[in-house]
Amino acid sequence: MVTTCDVLVVGAGPGGGSAALHAARLGLNVVVIEDHNEIGTPVHCGECISDIALSNLDLTLPAEVISKRVHGIRVIFPDGTQKRLTEHGYVLEKHLFEQWLVDQSVELGASLFLGHKLQTMERIEENGKFMGHLCDGKGDQFPINAKIVIDASGVAGICSKILELNDRPKVIAGMQYEMLDVPTDDYLDFYIWPEYAEKGYLWMIPKCEGRANVGLVTEVKSGAVKELDRFIADTDEFKNLEVVNPPWRDDGRKVRGFGGTIPISGPHETTHSDGILLIGDAAGFTSPLFEGGSHLALKSAQFAAKTAADAISKGDFTATNLKEYTESWKAEFPPYHKILRGKSALYSLSDNDMSVMGRCFPDEMSDMGVSGKAMVAIRLLIRRPSLYFRSIIPAMLAFGYSRAKYYGW
Numbered sequence: 001m002v003t004t005c006d007v008l009v010v011g012a013g014p015g016g017g018s019a020a021l022h023a024a025r026l027g028l029n030v031v032v033i034e035d036h037n038e039i040g041t042p043v044h045c046g047e048c049i050s051d052i053a054l055s056n057l058d059l060t061l062p063a064e065v066i067s068k069r070v071h072g073i074r075v076i077f078p079d080g081t082q083k084r085l086t087e088h089g090y091v092l093e094k095h096l097f098e099q100w101l102v103d104q105s106v107e108l109g110a111s112l113f114l115g116h117k118l119q120t121m122e123r124i125e126e127n128g129k130f131m132g133h134l135c136d137g138k139g140d141q142f143p144i145n146a147k148i149v150i151d152a153s154g155v156a157g158i159c160s161k162i163l164e165l166n167d168r169p170k171v172i173a174g175m176q177y178e179m180l181d182v183p184t185d186d187y188l189d190f191y192i193w194p195e196y197a198e199k200g201y202l203w204m205i206p207k208c209e210g211r212a213n214v215g216l217v218t219e220v221k222s223g224a225v226k227e228l229d230r231f232i233a234d235t236d237e238f239k240n241l242e243v244v245n246p247p248w249r250d251d252g253r254k255v256r257g258f259g260g261t262i263p264i265s266g267p268h269e270t271t272h273s274d275g276i277l278l279i280g281d282a283a284g285f286t287s288p289l290f291e292g293g294s295h296l297a298l299k300s301a302q303f304a305a306k307t308a309a310d311a312i313s314k315g316d317f318t319a320t321n322l323k324e325y326t327e328s329w330k331a332e333f334p335p336y337h338k339i340l341r342g343k344s345a346l347y348s349l350s351d352n353d354m355s356v357m358g359r360c361f362p363d364e365m366s367d368m369g370v371s372g373k374a375m376v377a378i379r380l381l382i383r384r385p386s387l388y389f390r391s392i393i394p395a396m397l398a399f400g401y402s403r404a405k406y407y408g409w
């Protein structure tokens with residue numbers, strides 16, 4: 001028997017959960033499939049989300065998905081200089097957050113099929129009119145006939161792969177350990193220390209009861225675990241602390257890290273096609289400097305649900321009628337290539353120049369304003385004129401765009 005629906009959401013991460021919730025709120029007949037047998041595990045995220053993201057998405061978190069309230073980000077430059085980007089938010093129990101999102105969509109009538117992996121798609125036409133896709137794969141509810149498929153399959157980008165819509169993205173590796181008794185003042189500590197994380201950074205993201213995610217992203221994929229171990233061994237705050245398995249991992253398993261890959265080549269060229277909308281990591285939406293993707297996934301999902309509802313009400317789900325989605329995210333999301341230029345400028349600096357730049361920033365970077373930026377410029381012009389012209393403007397832009405209001409987290 002063929003399962004039919006208005007919208008098939010592929011993947012139940014934050015993007016898929018948000019797409020299912022918003023589509024169900026709009027009264028669509030929604031099916032969500034998830035490859036794994038449980039939503040959200042293994043966790044592949046530092047697990048933080050800003051207040052701005054939650055209010056942007058109209059989400060009120062239940063207590064059980066929250067691990068800790070946090071004040072913002074502290075950036076630590078190579079010489080130890082520390083500067084804050086204060087804006088409040090939460091560290092989540094991310095798998096519980098993702099489960100909560102999908103549960104709400106199910107309460108509104110969506111169907112959830114776990115252990116279902118999309119593998120093939122066939123275009124359906126009737127009398128020359130596009131009618132949707134017949135989707136098949138591993139799982140007993142297949143085949144599924146969907147007017148619109150929302151691809152929320154993360155970095156796997158399964159619809160792009162099957163339909164050859166986009167090139168494979170460039171990716172960066174991220175991994176972390178859960179550690180215990182980690183000291184914190186409730187800031188997320190981001191270490192820009194290229195010695196350990198080349199073209200990336202390291203983090204300590206505090207959780208409840210002294211727990212913390214300590215991890216890194218680096219372009220040197222094969223060395224990620226070794227470099228993280230070396231960072232922990234060399235850093236006084238962490239070197240004597242215990243590494244444990246996170247609570248969602250079965251007892252008795254060997255202690256090890258968890259993580260994944262993150263797309264870093266920017267939004268895909270094609271994010272909509274006949275009966276297809278790509279969202280979140282599957283569309284290449286991650287914030288370039290600190291690689292946060294949850295806020296972008298949640299928001300792109302909202303745009304996709306709205307576009308899907310409009311197209312279905314008109315009875316035409318061809319690309320022409322879905323282009324509103326691509327227009328929406330382009331109008332809303334910050335300019336990827338400008339931020340990327342800032343990131344490249346930052347990572348082209350020596351450790352010493354990076355630290356000089358850090359020392360010129362005000363202690364609180366969240367709202368520098370025109371006078372604050374002018375002060376940084378004057379300090380840099382005095383200390384390193386060449387640095388000012390080469391890197392300060394794009395790097396300052398990249399830090400600015402890492403704020404929550406620009407979908408940084």
Ligand SMILES: Cc1cc2nc3c(=O)[nH]c(=O)nc-3n(C[C@H](O)[C@H](O)[C@H](O)COP(=O)(O)OP(=O)(O)OC[C@H]3O[C@@H](n4cnc5c(N)ncnc54)[C@H](O)[C@@H]3O)c2cc1C
Binds near residue numbers: 046282
């Ligand atoms: C180590 C690490 C730390 C990170 N830290 C942060 C952070 O602190 N803050 C932040 O905002 N972002 C962070 N990110 C990025 C963030 O995790 C992603 O941007 C975000 O999860 C994207 O959400 P998504 O829903 O698009 O994709 P995903 O969360 O990847 O979800 C995709 C889902 O699709 C499923 N799937 C894949 N293929 C199929 C298929 N064929 N059929 C059915 N289901 C399928 C997968 O199993 C998965 O559940 C981090 C990433 C990593 C790797």
